[in-house]
Amino acid sequence: MTQILIALSIWLHAMGTVILIGHYLLLSVIYLPVLEKDGGTFLSQISKRSRPWMYASLLIFMVTGIYLMFADPNYLGVGDFGNFWSVMMLVKHLIIVIMIALGFWYNAFLRVGPMMASNNNAEIGIRRFRMYSKLMAISGVLVLLLTALAQVE
Secondary structure, three states: OHHHHHHHHHHHHHHHHHHHHHHHHHHHHHHHHHHHHHOHHHHHHHHHHHHHHHHHHHHHHHHHHHHHHHHOOOOOOOOOOOOHHHHHHHHHHHHHHHHHHHHHHHHHHOOHHHHHHOOOOHHHHHHHHHHHHHHHHHHHHHHHHHHHHHOOO
16 A cells, blocks of 8 residues: 555656646747737736646645655654765755745745736836746756766765
8 A cells, every 4th residue: 555655646746747848838838938928817817827836736745745755764853964865855845845935935925927917017027927937947956966876876
């Protein structure tokens, strides 16, 4: 049963990765350069409609990530960073916390989505959304790199 739970957790964790990091990577590289020319209405709608998927993937990340961390033989315990894996996981989780903070900052405080949809501030909103998407894509790629590095031992 434990092996099935680990396999299911790895699969769900990977699905969360595809949804969250893939969304921001494609948004930054493909969609934004095309859609920002048409104004912020499309981008605002993408931002609005992607939110439930982003929140769901974060929840899946959190639940499966905690389980997988405790199930990993490299896990030494809370606050014990005595091996390379633990250090990589610490840095990875710090980046994830930064990503969550960026999401709250750009969405709750700067209100980028509504700003893109307004006639007066669309250009500023699009510029901020572009920066946010790039920061999230770069951070996501770093998280994937740290995950891969942690497996090198």
